[in-house]
Ligand SMILES: NC(=O)C1=CN([C@@H]2O[C@H](COP(=O)(O)OP(=O)(O)OC[C@H]3O[C@@H](n4cnc5c(N)ncnc54)[C@H](O)[C@@H]3O)[C@@H](O)[C@H]2O)C=CC1
């Protein structure tokens with residue numbers, strides 16, 4: 001099949017490269033010329049394990065990138081993977097996706113054959129029927145050959161390629177048998193090599209499945225953090241407790257790591273978007289509000305623990321980890337951001353280190369000091385907070401001896417306790 005993928009960010013690039021790997025001919029379309037040039041050179045515009053290999057193999061062959069929508073009508077199906085950020089009140093901002101949907105429709109206005117437009121972006125349940133489908137059809141002058149469907153994406157950053165190629169489930173949100181079959185043709189090469197559940201439903205339910213998935217995972221972590229904070233008050237180790245709890249099949253051992261909380265480009269915006277959408281319908285989602293509140297409190301709790309051991313006014317504090325999780329340079333909604341802001345409010349001088357995310361964080365906080373290594377960050381520090389669970393932090397040992405005052409507050413339970421440091425786990 002020939003597939004056009006609109007938007008070449010984290011999801012679009014991964015999806016385009018994986019579709020090419022699965023044997024499809026792919027045209028990746030983005031308005032950013034630098035992204036298009038990078039893709040055509042066979043390089044990855046984002047840092048994802050395995051992505052560059054796929055792009056190097058397929059760019060210029062099965063995968064081409066362009067800023068033009070001309071290839072849309074020539075393709076058999078079009079996937080839209082455009083960002084859906086938050087408005088200031090937390091509700092979903094559909095403007096970029098709506099513009100791309102309309103441009104996709106315009107490109108398809110004269111197409112005489114049936115064409116499926118698939119929303120890959122995460123959108124609130126009513127968005128397709130009320131905003132995106134009308135935008136496509138408006139652009140397409142109501143061309144009756146166009147159908148809009150939904151295929152939510154569940155990949156994680158840092159393991160995007162592997163997650164895409166090995167999904168637990170593939171959700172087809174469509175309005176017709178024809179659209180379901182078309183989506184199945186797209187995923188058939190993947191499903192031939194990997195066994196996944198297929199869910200056939202309508203677009204609004206497909207959208208809600210995505211929000212329920214993310215809201216569940218974010219709430220699971222916040223619940224674990226709530227329980228972890230209680231464990232800490234009792235002097236207990238939340239990890240020992242949750243290791244046992246996770247043995248219950250109904251709970252599962254995954255996503256039980258307590259600490260400084262969840263960040264990233266999706267959990268925060270998606271939980272807030274579904275809260276806002278629910279409120280608009282007159283429902284007060286009390287548990288999801290608590291999910292956000294508990295998450296917002298964790299960086300402050302970490303610094304309160306640090307302040308028990310060190311006066312932060314004028315103190316030099318090392319922040320280890322800036323990315324929202326390991327294996328990525330993405331700092332969107334990283335817990336490092338509220339941590340650094342609060343350290344500054346408390347009068348501390350911040351020295352930060354991350355293996356790959358210093359450059360993006362420098363744009364956000366140009367005024368703080370960035371170290372070239374964890375060892376450099378620790379040297380002469382009055383205290384350290386650990387924000388991201390990079391493996392290289394787990395290997396730190398004698399480097400702590402260079403600290404002026406060896407207080408380490410571990411927000412991810414990754415540092416080995418050792419003589420010579422005052423160790424505080426956030427929930428252990
Ligand atoms: N990042 C992630 O791990 C996941 C994201 N999602 C969802 O996927 C969607 C996309 O997210 P990301 O890939 O992270 O976004 P992103 O912000 O990384 O990428 C969006 C891309 O769209 C391009 N773009 C914007 N307007 C355009 C237009 N009119 N025509 C063509 N290209 C245009 C931008 O230049 C950018 O390259 C969001 O709804 C997100 O919630 C879903 C699962 C995982």
Ligand SMILES: O=C(O)[C@H]1O[C@H](OP(=O)(O)OP(=O)(O)OC[C@H]2O[C@@H](n3ccc(=O)[nH]c3=O)[C@H](O)[C@@H]2O)[C@H](O)[C@@H](O)[C@@H]1O
Pocket residue numbers: 122153154155156157158214217221254255256257258259260261262263264265266267324325
């Ligand atoms: O919609 C999305 O964009 C994606 O959001 C998350 O993926 P992602 O944000 O990339 O990364 P996760 O591995 O889920 O981690 C999110 C945050 O939770 C934190 N986390 C995760 C697990 C855990 O046990 N504890 C914990 O604090 C991580 O440190 C990170 O800050 C979901 O896991 C994906 O299924 C989903 O597709």
